[in-house]
Amino acid sequence: MSLFTQRPANRKGQKRIRMAEDREVLREIWEARLPVSFQLAQDEVATLNVPEPFYLMVPRLLYFPLVTDKVRKHFIQYVSPEASGREIWLSDGNGQPIKWNYPIGLWFDLFAEGALPWTVTVHFDGYPEDKIMRCSCKDTVRSQFMSYLKEADALKHKGNVMNCMQEKDHNQLWQGFQNDKFDQFWSANKKLMESVVGEGFRHIPIKCYTPEKLAMQRIVKPIDETTGTWTTLHDALLEFFPTIDFSTVRVIIHGVEPPLGTPVQWLSEHMSYPDNFLHLSVLPSTPGFSYFSTPSLSSPSTESGSRVSPNSSS
Amino acid sequence: MAMSMASHHSNDQSGALYGVDYSGRVWTFNANSKTSTGWSMLPVNNRLDIKRLTSISGIVWAISSDHQIYVFVPKRDVPIRVREEVYENERWNPVNNFCDQLLPTDRPHFSDETGLINRDKSYIKLPSDSWQWESDWQIVDTFENQLLSQDGWTYAIDFPANYKSEKSWNSMVRRRKLYHYRRYVAHNRWNKIEAIYEDHTKEPFVDVSVSRYGNSEMFCLWAVSVLGQIYFRSEVSENNPEGSYWHHIEIPKGLEACQVGVSGQGVPFIVTWTGSFLFRTGLTPHNLSGSDWIEIGGPTGGLFQVSVGENTMWAITRDKKCWTLKGTVQDVFKSSSSAAEWLEIPGKLKCISVSRNDQNVLAVCDEEGVVLVRYGIADDQRHGQQWKEAFPEVSWDSISVCSRMSEVDSIDGSGDTSTASIRPDLPPQTQFNLSSGSESGDTVSLCWIDGACLSAIKSRHDGDLEVGPWREEILTNLQSLKVGTEKFDYPNAVESRASSWSKSVKARMIHKSKKEGGVNGELEISNNDTLVFHKSMQNSWICSVRDVLSVILDSEACISFSLRIRNSFEDGRAEIVSFRFSNEKECEEWRTAIVEISLKPQEQCKLANLWLTTDAGEIHQCGQIKIAETPSEMDIITPAAGDNLKFHHPLVRGFCVGSELRIDISIPADAERFAFNFKGNDDTAFHFNPRLDVSQVVRNSYDKGEWGEEERDGVFPFLKGQNYEILFQCSETHFITIVTKKHKFVFAFKHRILPRNITTFTAVGDVTVNSIRYDPANPEDVERLEFISNPIPGHFWKLTAASNGMVWTLSYDMAVWVYLLNSKKSLKLESNVIGPIHDEKVFHTYENQRWNPISSFTSHGLPTDRHSWTDETGRIKLEKEDIKLPSNKWNWVTEWEVDFDLKEGVDKDGWQYAIDFPASYHPKKNLRDFVRRRRWKRVCRFTTDGPWNLVQNIKLVDICIWVRNFFEMKNKTKNV
Numbered sequence A: 001m002s003l004f005t006q007r008p009a010n011r012k013g014q015k016r017i018r019m020a021e022d023r024e025v026l027r028e029i030w031e032a033r034l035p036v037s038f039q040l041a042q043d044e045v046a047t048l049n050v051p052e053p054f055y056l057m058v059p060r061l062l063y064f065p066l067v068t069d070k071v072r073k074h075f076i077q078y079v080s081p082e083a084s085g086r087e088i089w090l091s092d093g094n095g096q097p098i099k100w101n102y103p104i105g106l107w108f109d110l111f112a113e114g115a116l117p118w119t120v121t122v123h124f125d126g127y128p129e130d131k132i133m134r135c136s137c138k139d140t141v142r143s144q145f146m147s148y149l150k151e152a153d154a155l156k157h158k159g160n161v162m163n164c165m166q167e168k169d170h171n172q173l174w175q176g177f178q179n180d181k182f183d184q185f186w187s188a189n190k191k192l193m194e195s196v197v198g199e200g201f202r203h204i205p206i207k208c209y210t211p212e213k214l215a216m217q218r219i220v221k222p223i224d225e226t227t228g229t230w231t232t233l234h235d236a237l238l239e240f241f242p243t244i245d246f247s248t249v250r251v252i253i254h255g256v257e258p259p260l261g262t263p264v265q266w267l268s269e270h271m272s273y274p275d276n277f278l279h280l281s282v283l284p285s286t287p288g289f290s291y292f293s294t295p296s297l298s299s300p301s302t303e304s305g306s307r308v309s310p311n312s313s314s
Numbered sequence B: 001m002a003m004s005m006a007s008h009h010s011n012d013q014s015g016a017l018y019g020v021d022y023s024g025r026v027w028t029f030n031a032n033s034k035t036s037t038g039w040s041m042l043p044v045n046n047r048l049d050i051k052r053l054t055s056i057s058g059i060v061w062a063i064s065s066d067h068q069i070y071v072f073v074p075k076r077d078v079p080i081r082v083r084e085e086v087y088e089n090e091r092w093n094p095v096n097n098f099c100d101q102l103l104p105t106d107r108p109h110f111s112d113e114t115g116l117i118n119r120d121k122s123y124i125k126l127p128s129d130s131w132q133w134e135s136d137w138q139i140v141d142t143f144e145n146q147l148l149s150q151d152g153w154t155y156a157i158d159f160p161a162n163y164k165s166e167k168s169w170n171s172m173v174r175r176r177k178l179y180h181y182r183r184y185v186a187h188n189r190w191n192k193i194e195a196i197y198e199d200h201t202k203e204p205f206v207d208v209s210v211s212r213y214g215n216s217e218m219f220c221l222w223a224v225s226v227l228g229q230i231y232f233r234s235e236v237s238e239n240n241p242e243g244s245y246w247h248h249i250e251i252p253k254g255l256e257a258c259q260v261g262v263s264g265q266g267v268p269f270i271v272t273w274t275g276s277f278l279f280r281t282g283l284t285p286h287n288l289s290g291s292d293w294i295e296i297g298g299p300t301g302g303l304f305q306v307s308v309g310e311n312t313m314w315a316i317t318r319d320k321k322c323w324t325l326k327g328t329v330q331d332v333f334k335s336s337s338s339a340a341e342w343l344e345i346p347g348k349l350k351c352i353s354v355s356r357n358d359q360n361v362l363a364v365c366d367e368e369g370v371v372l373v374r375y376g377i378a379d380d381q382r383h384g385q386q387w388k389e390a391f392p393e394v395s396w397d398s399i400s401v402c403s404r405m406s407e408v409d410s411i412d413g414s415g416d417t418s419t420a421s422i423r424p425d426l427p428p429q430t431q432f433n434l435s436s437g438s439e440s441g442d443t444v445s446l447c448w449i450d451g452a453c454l455s456a457i458k459s460r461h462d463g464d465l466e467v468g469p470w471r472e473e474i475l476t477n478l479q480s481l482k483v484g485t486e487k488f489d490y491p492n493a494v495e496s497r498a499s500s501w502s503k504s505v506k507a508r509m510i511h512k513s514k515k516e517g518g519v520n521g522e523l524e525i526s527n528n529d530t531l532v533f534h535k536s537m538q539n540s541w542i543c544s545v546r547d548v549l550s551v552i553l554d555s556e557a558c559i560s561f562s563l564r565i566r567n568s569f570e571d572g573r574a575e576i577v578s579f580r581f582s583n584e585k586e587c588e589e590w591r592t593a594i595v596e597i598s599l600k601p602q603e604q605c606k607l608a609n610l611w612l613t614t615d616a617g618e619i620h621q622c623g624q625i626k627i628a629e630t631p632s633e634m635d636i637i638t639p640a641a642g643d644n645l646k647f648h649h650p651l652v653r654g655f656c657v658g659s660e661l662r663i664d665i666s667i668p669a670d671a672e673r674f675a676f677n678f679k680g681n682d683d684t685a686f687h688f689n690p691r692l693d694v695s696q697v698v699r700n701s702y703d704k705g706e707w708g709e710e711e712r713d714g715v716f717p718f719l720k721g722q723n724y725e726i727l728f729q730c731s732e733t734h735f736i737t738i739v740t741k742k743h744k745f746v747f748a749f750k751h752r753i754l755p756r757n758i759t760t761f762t763a764v765g766d767v768t769v770n771s772i773r774y775d776p777a778n779p780e781d782v783e784r785l786e787f788i789s790n791p792i793p794g795h796f797w798k799l800t801a802a803s804n805g806m807v808w809t810l811s812y813d814m815a816v817w818v819y820l821l822n823s824k825k826s827l828k829l830e831s832n833v834i835g836p837i838h839d840e841k842v843f844h845t846y847e848n849q850r851w852n853p854i855s856s857f858t859s860h861g862l863p864t865d866r867h868s869w870t871d872e873t874g875r876i877k878l879e880k881e882d883i884k885l886p887s888n889k890w891n892w893v894t895e896w897e898v899d900f901d902l903k904e905g906v907d908k909d910g911w912q913y914a915i916d917f918p919a920s921y922h923p924k925k926n927l928r929d930f931v932r933r934r935r936w937k938r939v940c941r942f943t944t945d946g947p948w949n950l951v952q953n954i955k956l957v958d959i960c961i962w963v964r965n966f967f968e969m970k971n972k973t974k975n976v
Helices: A023-030 A069-078 A104-111 A138-157 A160-164 A167-178 A182-193 A233-240 A264-270 B329-335 B469-486 B584-598
Strands: A033-040 A054-059 A089-091 A118-123 A206-209 A249-252 A278-284 B005-009 B015-020 B026-029 B039-041 B050-056 B059-064 B069-072 B081-093 B097-099 B131-133 B154-156 B173-184 B190-192 B205-212 B218-225 B230-237 B246-249 B257-262 B268-272 B277-281 B292-296 B303-308 B313-317 B321-325 B342-354 B361-365 B371-375 B386-389 B444-447 B455-458 B502-511 B518-526 B530-534 B540-544 B548-553 B560-565 B575-581 B605-613 B619-627 B645-650 B660-666 B674-679 B684-691 B696-703 B723-730 B734-741 B743-750 B760-765 B768-775 B784-792 B798-801 B807-810 B815-819 B835-852 B856-858 B890-892 B897-899 B912-914 B931-946 B948-964 B968-975
Touching: A023 A182, A023 A264, A023 B469, A033 A069, A033 A104, A033 B469, A054 A069, A069 A118, A104 A278, A138 A160, A138 A167, A138 A182, A160 A182, A167 A182, A206 A233, A233 A264, A233 A278, A264 A278, B050 B205, B059 B205, B205 B257, B218 B257, B218 B268, B230 B268, B257 B303, B268 B303, B313 B342, B502 B584, B518 B584, B540 B575, B548 B584, B548 B619, B560 B584, B575 B584, B605 B798, B660 B760, B674 B723, B684 B734, B684 B743, B696 B743, B760 B768, B798 B948, B807 B948
Parallel strands: A033 A118, A206 A278, B005 B050, B548 B784
Antiparallel strands: A033 A054, A089 A118, A249 A278, B005 B015, B015 B026, B026 B039, B050 B059, B059 B069, B069 B190, B081 B097, B081 B173, B131 B173, B154 B173, B205 B218, B218 B230, B230 B246, B257 B268, B268 B277, B277 B292, B303 B313, B313 B321, B321 B342, B342 B361, B361 B371, B371 B386, B444 B455, B502 B518, B502 B575, B518 B530, B530 B540, B548 B560, B560 B575, B605 B619, B619 B784, B645 B760, B660 B723, B660 B768, B674 B684, B674 B760, B684 B696, B723 B734, B734 B743, B798 B807, B807 B815, B815 B948, B835 B856, B835 B931, B890 B931, B897 B931, B912 B931, B948 B968
16 A cells, blocks of 8 residues: 555455445435426317316426326327327426426426426427427337436446446336336446445536536546545535535535535435436525425424315326 | 664554664554553663664564664563473383383483483473473373373383373383473563674674564564674574574675665565675575575665565665666566666665555655655556655654665554654654644554654545535435425325336255255245245245345355245244355345345344354354234135045144134034034044034043043024034133124033143034134233344354353454444444454365386376375365365465475475375385375465454464353463
């Protein structure tokens, strides 16, 4: 072991492995849901009776095309026959078409400003092909998911882990993800979260998003080379925005704001989306805006037992 | 007034550092000591003025101002004891019975075991003043595991013959073995080692150096005298720190040594006044002093000072230039050629030293007396990149010399301290700040040098990522977010489908309880709680993972493991099923998956201080869990045709007081009679027989082949074609039967046979039983404790536990380990308690050769001979390549080496000779010896992490713990 270089391995090169072990956090992230109220676009209603909104608890980690089958079935009776054969697309409260290839939770954090339930408008007509891609079937979603996984693994382990996995493990990842099976997904995913104790991944798969400019990616290493300490969220953000003023922004992931001193290695292991990327939303912090006190939510003590009514039609 | 420091390295992970200050006192550095700087004086009782020192394994040799060598042995837990043995021989003669008058051809009165060496008691003396006899001569009183008579004599016909413990009519000689121990008592003081001549001023010493020979127990101690002559001290080891004799080693004529050093492997080298470098070849375990000197050409300028690590060599020449050897040291030593290529390293240096593992090179710069360290040493860059200043804030005396550095790999993450380095001549309270860049709380690693300087170089945090307060914050935020969204009781977008996922693998299952052979099939785990083994298309074996009690590895090979499964059908016996996989990785994966799922939570399981060790070296901690029995609906089993038996079911827990059995029956329209029986093995405790033809319910019992007295009284409640509900209860005195149909009809039958012998319930005759419900007696009374075991990481062969919760174990390499967790605490292993564990195994193979007149000894033997590479018996062929590691948790530590450690003795190449193969072997070749063999060994090591702590400095063969009065604890151990 040389004094000035990296930490020593144990005897004879046997290294201790660390992995994502904090199951409590992993489960909280996995089980996070968003209450979504789907409404058909006003101008597309072709029948006399107006459709009721369709309510669903949607997992934050999934993609919209995986959960909208029921939505489509609910609304298809209300649209004109020509439109009924088309692929649906969604737009959020601001009228922006929702890119389906963003995880649901990410889009919500970025644009919906925490208002619950999230009102999403369903369209059958006028697919904005210039803004969002077509998604004809679930396999399109799967191939994007897998390609993100491979990219993340290339950043973390030079691609070794994904390449050594068999086809059935890849299937297990997708099936576990799609069917909301935590154990199934994580028993395969844990291999992708392994790293050597004291070293971490090669690079951290991380992307930043702001409401104006989406999808930025930079090279972030888990350990700062000059100081030898674990890189924190604070330092990682400086890579993206060198002139950032931390008092004016909020960084949100999965709906929470992690402390800036959190090591990105830990964040990558535990708070990545299932595609193994950390998708961070960087938003301006509005003074006086508290994330948890929106009008539709009041403090737990007053609202005991009252619940919002479910869908009227099954 | 030089300042020099020595260091020690040992086989285990700790290092230590010694320093000498200007007044000749020796200080030792201990990172954990209570002084603020970590330096404390060496605990010596006599004060000497020390000039130079060298050390190994805690023992320090030093040259004092009178130019004599002194040795310091620290006091340890395990004392240094040497056993001296002697045999006393006597012959019988008619006059004096057994006496010490022996024939002239006999062995001496006191001899060693073979009788060849005279070991008269007067010859056996204490080697020096540092030793003391522990006791007088004692008689060994066991012989071949039998107790001898009080005087300990064994008898034989003549001297080299079979000795027996009893005197028989033809015993003409006898002998007994005596022993006593001598103990090293001169701890913690400087003990003078004898000089070369009687008059120590004739040739005093100027330099001394010690190292270990390879990985063996022997040390190599070399010294230089003032006349430039080299001396080697023989037989220096931990058990004999003073050594035995000085041997003068010749050096080539005309040369005079000014420096002696020993490389990491034990090879000594000298630097002469003329600037030449010579090293010693021909070192063998028998001849640690070697046979020849080989000179290596040094760089131009003449060598001044040299330091040798394992593979690299650094030197300073007289013109203050720094050089390093281009090739590796091993190559140069082996090739024995005088040419060696040197690479100049820029820098003007005064002296240099390199650590034993080549990683750290320190040098003292010429002008400012600044200490430099070589930066950038890596595997591909053995000579580093540049010099950097080591301790900018500490100023060093320009005379301070770095001479040798030794091992640094003690920094294994556990060497984190935050102490500062100081010049040891300052009073202990002086605090120093570290070089810039260090903040408080940063870990500092220490570099052990033996030379002038000591460095406290900051190293990065070796540890794992530590969880901080941010985790709690994130978790609470996530949880409150969840609470906020849960108010919305919308339906789920994604239903968890009933069809679960499963993971499967091909394996071979052997059902040990049923004594079946192996069956190939597919093992599947579905939904994380059920194990299914598909044997063939229809046939499968299923069990719930919750029912798995233990998971045990079958053998060292780690490709199969066994499960002990709770079997609810057979009392007390667990089902044992074993699975074998095609490779180790799959086995390990499945084993850990099943262990994780079946690990019982703390509340359910009461861990006892009960441990299990297996042949594979695994350790399990055992406990018991309560299985509360709930009342169960029993299946109706259709009886065999032709049997008048309508219903038959075993009552697994008998029908004790408090049990109930409830049945619903239908009586067919043409019924005549039917009966219910509570049967034991060959008796019937209660026979309930409603007879519709005579409208009576007959109650009786059957014992020892006879029916007892019938009870026929009472109302007859049954009618043909109706349904009834009957409840059978067992009270303390009676069987109570309650028939319910609009009204309750009660029958009481006094116990004649003890109800606890009841094993089955049968229904016979014209009745149809529709359902049955069996409530055994109060479950707490009949609770079953199941024996489970949880594997703990570790690899040991013997474990002993005491009643107060202490657990000590021995590994295969005779090291002792202590269990760190309190067994009452949680099963989850906290990471701060886990440390590295290792175990070593040695593999042997024998190389056999036969002599033939043409080509002397060759490996071609006669056709009837054993193979040239075999095991000890010669029957099993064992080539070196065939010997593989038991599982991939093991790693080879050494290459194949000749083993010199055979019982009968070996010659200098390790051969032992014999007339023919299975005969007695001896080390010297006689005329009639036509075969020879030698043993090769290779060591492999198993490493893992677990909650065990190594007890240093001791190797044991056996261990047991006895707890006395719960206040004291004594260890009874048997040392090797």
